[in-house]
Amino acid sequence: MFVIFLATWLKACKRNDPNENNCFKEMFGGIFPHIANGIPDLGIEPFEPLGIRKISVSRNTGQVVQLNGSFNNLKIRGPSNATVAKAELNLEKKFLNFDLEIPKLRINATYNLKGNILLLPLIGAGDVNILLKEIKTSVFTKISLRKIPQEVINIDQMKVKFNVGNMRIHLDNLFNGNKVLSASFSMFLNQNSKEILAELQEDLENGLGDIFTGIWNSVYNKMPIDLWLL
Numbered sequence: 001m002f003v004i005f006l007a008t009w010l011k012a013c014k015r016n017d018p019n020e021n022n023c024f025k026e027m028f029g030g031i032f033p034h035i036a037n038g039i040p041d042l043g044i045e046p047f048e049p050l051g052i053r054k055i056s057v058s059r060n061t062g063q064v065v066q067l068n069g070s071f072n073n074l075k076i077r078g079p080s081n082a083t084v085a086k087a088e089l090n091l092e093k094k095f096l097n098f099d100l101e102i103p104k105l106r107i108n109a110t111y112n113l114k115g116n117i118l119l120l121p122l123i124g125a126g127d128v129n130i131l132l133k134e135i136k137t138s139v140f141t142k143i144s145l146r147k148i149p150q151e152v153i154n155i156d157q158m159k160v161k162f163n164v165g166n167m168r169i170h171l172d173n174l175f176n177g178n179k180v181l182s183a184s185f186s187m188f189l190n191q192n193s194k195e196i197l198a199e200l201q202e203d204l205e206n207g208l209g210d211i212f213t214g215i216w217n218s219v220y221n222k223m224p225i226d227l228w229l230l
């Protein structure tokens with residue numbers, strides 16, 4: 001099975017300098033479209049759409065947003081269109097960092113939230129649709145090399161930073177389904193989406209860091225480095 005990796009799209013880089021001539025970036029960008037759709041033979045789950053069980057929000061001291069609750073059963077469409085803007089692997093200093101750019105993410109989920117946004121009370125539970133555009137993420141990881149039994153890269157810690165150019169959000173069933181209040185509140189959310197997103201950023205980045213760690217380990221733990229670092 002590992003040979004399939006090597007033969008079709010696994011570009012090999014030099015172990016002593018995997019970043020020479022952008023080798024690692026090209027290797028990383030090259031496997032991305034393949035793993036996005038999953039590789040059942042290797043037990044790699046597709047991440048198009050990307051399913052995320054839960055992102056919790058707990059924000060009590062924000063200027064704009066005070067909110068408790070969560071987004072649940074997220075289905076995120078668009079991550080397979082990500083492009084790798086930068087990628088660097090350093091085996092000595094034990095890090096693997098990369099920047100991804102994603103033109104558009106469409107998210108369907110349910111929500112359960114209670115709190116205030118700009119002093120307006122928000123309470124509700126129901127469906128939510130979110131459209132994010134021009135997403136730029138920077139991912140910083142600490143890695144270790146593990147033998148299971150062949151040597152692989154394991155991501156031990158991950159920090160995700162992201163920047164969203166534009167967001168539209170629609171929450172169903174706010175205010176017990178009052179359509180007039182819901183519509184004006186949704187409009188208000190969209191007009192203030194930058195400020196709201198900025199305050200929720202830390203929760204979202206932490207949530208995504210945990211999720212991506214799982215995804216990347218499911219891939220890297222199946223790629224013995226002897227096959228692609230020579």
Ligand SMILES: *[C@@H]1O[C@H](CO)[C@@H](O)[C@H](O)[C@H]1NC(C)=O
Pocket residue numbers: 048077078079080081104
């Ligand atoms: C990826 O981008 C193409 C071209 O913009 C678009 O047609 C397609 O719907 C996108 N895929 C997803 C899953 O969003």
Ligand SMILES: *[C@@H]1O[C@H](CO)[C@@H](O)[C@H](O)[C@H]1NC(C)=O
Pocket residue numbers: 107108129
């Ligand atoms: C996601 O939400 C949009 C907007 O309400 C809807 O048109 C679409 O059918 C939903 N997709 C899924 C898979 O639920």
Ligand SMILES: *[C@@H]1O[C@H](CO)[C@@H](O)[C@H](O)[C@H]1NC(C)=O
Pocket residue numbers: 059060066067068114115116
């Ligand atoms: C969120 O929950 C905490 C702990 O239960 C509570 O102290 C706080 O008042 C809640 N905040 C909002 C905005 O509801």
